[in-house]
Amino acid sequence: MIDLIEVFDRAETGPLISETDYYMKRYVPKLSEVIARHKVKWDKQTIINTDDALTDAVFEAAVDLIAEAGAYCPETNRVMQFSRDEIEVACAQAPRGATFGEGRERKTMYGRRPDTTDDRPWVHVGGGIYTSDEQVYMDTVEKMASFNIVDSVSVPSILHLRGKDSRVRSPQEILAACKTVRLAREGIRRSGRAGLPIINGISAASQPASMFAASYPDFGLRPSDGFLIDFLSEMVVGYEALQKVAFYNSISANIGSTSTPLFGGYAGGAEGVAVTATAYMIMGNLVFRGSYHYNAPLHSKLHLSSTKPLIWAIAMSNAAIGRNMGYPMVNLPYLGGGSGTKQYHYEMACYMLAVVTSGGNVFSGHPAMAVQTDSLVPDDHRFHAEIGLAAAKLTRAEAEPIAQKLFPLFGDKLKDPDKGLTFQEVYDMRTKQIVNAEYRKAMDEVREELAGMGLEVPVS
């Protein structure tokens, strides 16, 4: 595989082009071409694809897209070009596993193939949602880490210092990022699982300086945690991302290549999102040297990932990589329903059935499009991890009819999702026990409904 310095050089030596021309003359037309060439088509009814020939066509289209459109570096206004051979070598040499954590919590997340029903996928819970209060923050992390089925956590954000929110690129942001990881590690320590990895490092850091500062070992993060590096916009590889690539490769840390292709944006519809999401996973290894991928396609208007075409596209990208590359993947769902609502559970179940049977690992996700403060409610995430583990026992063909039954239960609500609860509204703040009877009842009822549909979800 081409070495990292060579990758960086591609941002300095590729053809010069404006960002608009990159999109209108390279990415957009090439995406249309590769979709037509490989006959990638969503039939508008299917939620979980089971056609392996179509899955492989998506993978080939993604390879062609990278080879023909390249990536774009906005700082140099150049296209980063890679040959088909270079891309194929990167696919062949991609990591099949990423090892996280310390001590007895040290484990390996593997890339999974679609329809694998006899393994135990990696279980990741949490999300980078904003938290209003240090106590709520610590309690949230402690409680999520304490669930014994959990292999890793995403920790929330806490941005304020002395009652004020920190601003992007400010010195306060560096302190907030350091505080975030210190509190997170302490919360995990209190759960009795000190070595448990945090793999969404670092949620409070929007700039490389904050990420690097908070990576100082005394603050609690380690190379065996996971550090997210994202593609900023469709196929854009900016200097900030490459700076993080340079640093985290220099300390041999786990890198989570991260992408958010937008449905309705430059990628277009379901087919374009499936191909672009797959291309990002390949570039995650080729450009970022990732250990695992954080796949987070989103709807450009609804700001969530649970529409029918998006679930199809997300599952498809998992299957394409699972069958052809084996790179470990988790998928970050942004769901419409608020915490504790039946809508949130239905959306999550549909999403899990699609992505886990298609080769993704288990990842609970964001309620309320990730914008409601204090909406990470740990027992939601435990339930959703249980759903994910149940889904892992099914094939795609077995999961599809259940997903079809679930979708009508939330599909019409996505434009105006049900409002949910906060941590404080669910738990007794002293004992941290659930005191909201409606919250418990909704979860129990959904568990029963899922069993009635053919998805038994055992309590962990």
Next chain:
Amino acid sequence: MTDADHFDKLKQAIIDQDEDEVLDAVNAALADGIGAKTVIDQGLLPGLNVIGEQFEDEEIFLPELMQAALAFQAAMTILEPKIKEEGTAGEKKGVVVLGTVKGDLHSIGKNILKLLYETSGFEAHDLGIDVDLFSFINKAKEVDADIIAISALLTTTLVGQRDVIDALKDAGERDRYKVLVGGGATTREWAESIGADGWAATAYEAVTLSTSLVS
């Protein structure tokens, strides 16, 4: 060919997002004596309205929207000099200055908004990403804007929206402009808390809201 035929052809050419077809239709309409402003008002803008509706209904996506906008812009290079000659410049819906706040490098939502403003009859001045707060204000003064539209995707950059409003207040110019905020990290509650004139969840909603604010 009747005037109505010309208008249908112009509208369809925009809907087809075909720049050559648009330019042919514009030249044919002008050759038959139809005024430049009429070409826009009765041919091109109805086509752009359809494009906007198709985008909202997810029948087309950003690339098609951009293609239609580029075809429209190409037509305007022919039509603008004619409008000046004819002295028929019409009323714009309004003038908007838009951009993504300082420290935030996200552009797609803002780019969609710009295109929808342009295709809805607004004059849109896009300042890009990572925009200094005074750039918003200076540009708004320069172009005599009606609306300042500010996008922020990150929680840590939200404060940039409040800064623009505060700076307008400090300068005694808060009432001169309507300020709209939007972007992934924003909520209606946030918009209200900083004293914005409006919040929109989507670009299409932002244009609808802008139309009501300037009418």
